[in-house]
Amino acid sequence: DVKVTQSSRYLVKRTGEKVFLECVQDMDHENMFWYRQDPGLGLRLIYFSYDVKMKEKGDIPEGYSVSREKKERFSLILESASTNQTSMYLCASSLSRYEQYFGPGTRLTVT
């Protein structure tokens, strides 16, 4: 079974803090993705990576950066958290252009 894990299920941060969200997959997938999901807006892609040290912007990259130093690990960084970044953050991984498998999600609240 594919396993995608995320570092926290719930996170509360203050405005202006730097926030790190980590994602690890154990299936040797080359592609990894970060999404956020908000009511009424659906799933929106923030960034994705198709190889180590490679990244591509998704639909809403502003205010976020990513890091992929190892194939199994993909980090999402909020350089200076703001209240409008309160959301559910979902990591996913895939092999080539096949199914994406999601982690359990991190519900981030920025106060």
Place this chain on the structure above:
Amino acid sequence: QKEVEQNSGPLSVPEGAIASLNCTYSDRGSQSFFWYRQYSGKSPELIMSIYSNGDKEDGRFTAQLNKASQYVSLLIRDSQPSDSATYLCAVYSGAGSYQLTFGKGTKLSVIP
């Protein structure tokens, strides 16, 4: 802008009935199609994938794809209360894109 459209629902069906969930997509070059189930507060879980025209069955689930009509559907037979969830349709477009486009989901409620 590639779009994937779903009726937001809620779709209510009685227990034991067939639930029919529909999805249309705008990019005629789309190659691969997926259905995810998402329980409230949880992450999406893949339940079906379909790549060619026709039907694909897996247990109580059947995915149907019609590329000419740009339409993909999910049928759930013998619906159970545990099927109550939001169902997301997702599509890979052509041209080597790695980006899945998701619909906003249809909320299904199975009434005991």
